[in-house]
Amino acid sequence: MNQKRLVCLCKHVSxxxxxxxxxxxxxxxxxxxxxxxxxxxxxRCVREIDAIVEKYMRETRKDPQFRIIFK
Ligand code: FES
Incomplete structure (x- = not known):
C-alpha cells in the first residue's frame, strides 16, 4: 500500500x-x-480506517485493553 495515498479525501488524511x-x-x-x-x-472511508486499525493491531499485537492517555 502506498503510505502517502489519501485514505480520507474529505479531511486529506493519508x-x-x-x-x-x-x-x-x-x-x-x-x-x-x-x-x-x-x-x-x-x-465513506471509515471501513478502510477500520481495516488499517485492525491490520495494525494484528501485526503489532496491541492489547486494546491497554490505554495510553493523550494530552
Ligand atoms: S472520505 Fe469522506 S470522511 Fe473520509
Whole structure:
C-alpha cells in the first residue's frame, strides 16, 4: 500500500498519518477520527480506517485493553 495515498479525501488524511497515530498510541477507529478527523466527513472511508486499525493491531499485537492517555 502506498503510505502517502489519501485514505480520507474529505479531511486529506493519508494511510501514513493514520499509522503514525496508531504508533503513537491510538487504538481504535474512533481515536483515529478524534486525532486526525479522518472519517468525520462523508464517512465513506471509515471501513478502510477500520481495516488499517485492525491490520495494525494484528501485526503489532496491541492489547486494546491497554490505554495510553493523550494530552
Ligand atoms: S472520505 Fe473520509 S470522511 Fe469522506
Amino acid at each position: 494511510a501514513l498519518e493514520i499509522k503514525k497515530k496508531l504508533h503513537a498510541g491510538a487504538l481504535t477507529t474512533s481515536e483515529i477520527q478524534k486525532f486526525t478527523a479522518a472519517g468525520t466527513g462523508c464517512g
